């Protein structure tokens with residue numbers, strides 16, 4: 487269980503994080519979403535014990551991570567640009583990880599060679615960007631962390647490796663209760679992979695929810711009436727967006743599907759549909775509702 491309580495962080499007058507609250511359940515895959523500069527990397531680096539927060543608390547399994555060697559042994563952070571010692575081969579880097587991480591599993595490292603088919607005797611800096619990313623996952627997954635923190639992790643991986651890496655992570659979550667925190671701009675990826683979502687905006691967590699809850703509480707409504715729309719149409723709901731297309735009104739509405747159906751049906755529409763939103767659409771509308779300048783995109 488990861489708990490972030492009232493965390494703030496400032497860089498030279500820029501408030502990167504403001505009173506951030508966040509809760510990540512053990513053995514969940516938590517997707518941290520946010521616009522550029524929202525503070526995702528800063529938060530992940532605090533969670534990994536790389537940065538120290540100015541105020542607030544960060545607990546992993548009840549203990550603080552900053553300058554806590556025991557806890558750092560159980561947490562692996564994969565930065566958006568992987569870092570390796572220059573001129574080290576994969577094997578040399580693996581030996582370094584082996585000396586650093588108590589839970590290092592040599593058998594697994596050998597087994598993962600079937601997936602990451604890279605030459606372990608090669609110097610890592612000679613590999614392509616995607617191959618270096620593979621090495622980072624190879625080392626991380628062989629270290630058997632309790633918590634895996636990933637900053638924009640899948641960039642540069644080809645689709646086959648991407649799928650295999652995700653399967654390995656999901657397997658670790660299921661089999662040994664690893665907890666995963668992943669930041670991404672790729673909402674489709676997060677939608678497929680995560681079970682919890684947190685949205686960070688201008689240094690603050692807007693909300694965090696189980697993905698299933700998030701998707702069940704916002705809907706796209708298409709409705710048309712004979713003549714003008716009834717005044718009562720929008721009244722009971724929080725409408726994030728509304729647009730008229732000919733006689734059809736398109737709305738993005740917060741609320742339970744059953745309540746929306748019940749309310750609108752009793753207004754006798756001549757056309758009526760309630761559709762689910764993709765996570766990408768939810769993100770755009772939730773951000774729009776907070777005043778973030780997103781174009782009104784009706785997908």
Ligand SMILES: Nc1ncnc2c1ncn2[C@@H]1O[C@H](COP(=O)(O)OP(=O)(O)OP(=O)(O)O)[C@@H](O)[C@H]1O
Pocket residue numbers: 497498500501502520521522523524525526527528529
């Ligand atoms: N080392 C630093 N020194 C000064 N300012 C920083 C530093 N790191 C981050 N910031 C500032 O803190 C804010 C949050 O940055 P951060 O990198 O955490 O955002 P992000 O959500 O990861 O962004 P992106 O999605 O663009 O990578 C930004 O305004 C950034 O300029």
